[in-house]
Amino acid sequence: MSQSSSQMNFAEAIIDALCVAMDNDPKVSIIGRGISGHGAEAGADKRLAPYGDRVLDPPTSEAAVAMLSLGASMSGLRMFHHFGSGVFAFEAWNQVVNEAANARYMSGGRLKSPVTYCMFHGLRNGGGPQHSASLHGGYAHNPGLEVVMPATPADAKGLVLTSLYSDNATVMLVHPTLLALRADVPGGDYRVPFGKAAVHKQGKDVTIVAISRQVTEALKAADMLAKDGISAEVVDPRTLVPLDEAGLLASVAKTGRVVVADEGPNFGSASEIAAVIAEKGFKSLKAPIMRVNRPHTPVPFSPDMEAFMTPDAEKIAAAARRTLAA
Amino acid sequence: MSQSSSQMNFAEAIIDALCVAMDNDPKVSIIGRGISGHGAEAGADKRLAPYGDRVLDPPTSEAAVAMLSLGASMSGLRMFHHFGSGVFAFEAWNQVVNEAANARYMSGGRLKSPVTYCMFHGLRNGGGPQHSASLHGGYAHNPGLEVVMPATPADAKGLVLTSLYSDNATVMLVHPTLLALRADVPGGDYRVPFGKAAVHKQGKDVTIVAISRQVTEALKAADMLAKDGISAEVVDPRTLVPLDEAGLLASVAKTGRVVVADEGPNFGSASEIAAVIAEKGFKSLKAPIMRVNRPHTPVPFSPDMEAFMTPDAEKIAAAARRTLAA
Amino acid sequence: MNKQERLALFECMLRIRRFEEDVIRLAMAHEYVGRQHLYIGAEGAGAGACLALNKDDIAHTTHRNHGYLVARGSDRMAMFAEVLGREGGTNKGRGGPWHICDPDVGFHSTSAMVGGSIALAVGTAYGLMKQGSKAISVAHFGDGTLDEGIGYEALNLASLFKLPVLFMCENNAKPGQRPSSMLAAKHLSHVPAALDIPTAAVDGRDVEAVHEAAKAAVAHVRAGKGPFFLQADLERWPGSHQVHAAFPTGVTDISMAWEPGKIEGKHADWIKTYDPILLQAKTLLGDKTATQDELLAIDKRVTEDTARAREAAEKSPFPKAEDAAKQFA
């Protein structure tokens, strides 16, 4: 049973969404463990215990297990599949981007593939070179998948539920450092529409487009900038595919200046957002489009080096000042 | 033995490079088959026969075989690894983007990983939803890999040799429709430097940045435009990582207008190139940056539909006209 | 098996053969895109297995999929249309010949990735089990699937969770020619056996033997005893990987079953020894289950039906090119 609107953390919001779905629909089934991560929030998983074998803990066979979820979704279940660290989903890359992504389209629309692949992504303090990858750009690059990235507990709940009821394969990426974030979350079967950006803060001087954890950093940056009388607007696309181009362009039309904040490397989401604006919002641009994302090397383990790689409020604010100076 | 400069097709140029390397260096070893594809050019592979077991035909186990090449490269061999269709390399995604990409950096530079992963990419006539993927954007998105995309027989030879002698893992993507392309190719140990764009045609009105097969289409487009008195410059980065930003920006500084032609979907190479120019070349821009790439859906089998998805000279020329009208 | 069952197997194999022959004709007549993966020569395995299934059992296949769909009664006009990329195709022309999908006759996604169909079938089995269905899941795949780690993982999942799935493996690996699998196992079945899955092997040329073995395997799976691995050994048809449309073994003439003198050409030995249709024709005549005229009559009907379907498909329209960019919501 789901609570009515109440404070909960990001991890609890995801679990709440799953409980709502499983209570409302016997076809909803879960694959995976550690959905709430391994930190203090891990306890949220306990709410799933009563659902017994509707939650399956699979072997370490990412590729076949991803296909198990896809096949099961074609046969009528609505699957929520959690990979744990996103890097483990690299082992099922073909299964997600070449099988799940194509399944519905390839069948001429005759098959449905209501599977949601969820995972943790990004720089997480000490992940080192093999456990710090950003995967969202890579998934968004492969057509056929819907790609969603909640930045708040409410969006986490609403995007889980919308994903579960989409008949296309969806990939949801969760930043582990967000799991403890607390905020108000609507009760019941709350859905967040795909392709609708959220404006977290209105502003007029510069648009900061931010994704996932960078939304929190962008809001901090906006506060810093406010102190210097700079009014920043913070926009979160929430879903990369479909991408709310109109929403982003509307903000740019207002400010004429853009900073894109994303943890991912080049050739990814920040690139796409900048490219869309450079093509469709060019007329309103007053200054270069700045990207704040990770340098293009593997992620070192050494803590200061990792911090150097990680976008944050200071870096975003500095970029905003550069566009205003330009 | 390699011939002195002579006409050969793209497939022959790749094989010529491999023969040169194997003749000069006993540590060069090959994994794979069908390096020249399955069309009329396939015969080029015959030149490899005399090298016997220095060319290994592996089982259909992409993941482990990719690691075999990586491990062998760490132990002193220089490996050229051909996956066949790039989509098969999706099965080895973790092994290339999370193992090979990190190997050298992660070791603090103590290990070398001179492995070149080669594959066919892109829309190839009838590949259908599962055999038409563009992979270059995805590889370029994962830091640690060098990503190279020859558009001419000479570059194919030169980039194979430079890749083989790089101590980092390199991914080379070959468009199967280029294999029959004939041109002059330098003899011997010819190397093409990474990070150096090639200007295939000088022009002053608009810069067309094109990759792989789109270089051929861009040159056709330039001819069409010339008929209307429009002078287009055609620039080919040749390597996506490292990317010759200076080279691209120099051309934009001259023309002020840009069309980026790439077969890949959004969130990829065309996005990155547009983003770099929108940030670092903004001052010289006179018009929106146009991208010509595939619509963001899976690739249908039906021939006219596939043609609709595929960038070509007409689409590039039309985009150039739009930027000039803007 | 009674006469009716045995003739049904014969007719089913012929349907497949005549369908694939018409695919070759299409490839000759139209500028055909894509590579052909034809089912000719494997009809004994496909017909024998498919006729052991119920209508609601769900199968996943590889890119060499035509045979199974024909066997279970998919509309051949829609299949031909798909091969040609037409709007009237099973997949509206989006999938093409490697991905024919027809849920109405129990076929979900067909994957062109080696290792794809087996893992999807395991997922379908999981879905059927969770929904309390009596239907079972079937994976049709070749020996190459056991080269892929995902094939091994899928077998393990099925065994671990006792899933209702029949693993129908067509083994045409052959030392000498480059085999479609390179497995160090002395026998393919050692892999499923190591994962505690019961196995059986049968001569894939003998459609009646395959059918009996498949019925037993299906009974095991349907009884809730978990997965079963059935291996049909085959000799690869000389044209099984052809890039250009051709009839390396000619258009099948079933009278060769009683006039072996007609068999000639460089592949005569394959036709004599391995064509499952001629082999069953011989047995049916041998034990007087059918006369030459009965067999010829079946062939005439099948050939004409198939040709009609092909011609209708050739006349059918292509999808609108710009619809390519439309997702199915």
Added chain:
Amino acid sequence: MNKQERLALFECMLRIRRFEEDVIRLAMAHEYVGRQHLYIGAEGAGAGACLALNKDDIAHTTHRNHGYLVARGSDRMAMFAEVLGREGGTNKGRGGPWHICDPDVGFHSTSAMVGGSIALAVGTAYGLMKQGSKAISVAHFGDGTLDEGIGYEALNLASLFKLPVLFMCENNAKPGQRPSSMLAAKHLSHVPAALDIPTAAVDGRDVEAVHEAAKAAVAHVRAGKGPFFLQADLERWPGSHQVHAAFPTGVTDISMAWEPGKIEGKHADWIKTYDPILLQAKTLLGDKTATQDELLAIDKRVTEDTARAREAAEKSPFPKAEDAAKQFA
């Protein structure tokens, strides 16, 4: 085995134990980033196997790698420095504790992906063979690797091409607690056996038994007879996945070998029954190979050396943050 060899095994296990205990101390003293995967409790397997290798043999390990590197003499100061992300670390602080790399003592890349080390080791074996080396390749991995398809693929490659690789599997799967593998096979070794790879199993608690088994396995591989799969069965140490630094079984006191009364606490049973160090200490004393004083002297020396290395590492500098963006050309 002579006294010297047996004491070498004892000292090697202690080196590993004291190293890991100091890693826990580092994690307590510094705001340590990342999760610990400690080798405590598996020393019998690691020491027994590593001391059977030649200096030029090349191994690949998992993220639980400290034990093997210490066993083969990697500089402990550099290892501690890597654990702390310092410039003086084995990997210049770039890799961290899961990826310690030291080619000087025969360790190439260590992968933190389950299934990574086994496949890399197969590649190294291929490279050694092609270069005509007499050295062999070793894959250290856990039972979890056999859940991954790549583990199966790697075994197949090694068997297919008769590669010189020793598969050293540490099996701590245990029904009840969630095991690190979920394999339907009745016995892990059925998987390599199905792929025609010879196998053996040994009690991982017994360092001397592991060492003898490893010597035989290494001899097989070095003789060019192809791969060998050696399985050491272990009982997981209670802290083997700990997120927060702790000593669930206390700091090891080897005098517990002769004063069992000292053993207490909630994990007393593990210490009594499964600590390979205390177990070997008992045998060494039991057959009069060594005296308590000799063992205490070894422990004192090892503990002091280890502490010195740790302290030096703690004083060593961090790399320059901005160097993060520099590739190694």
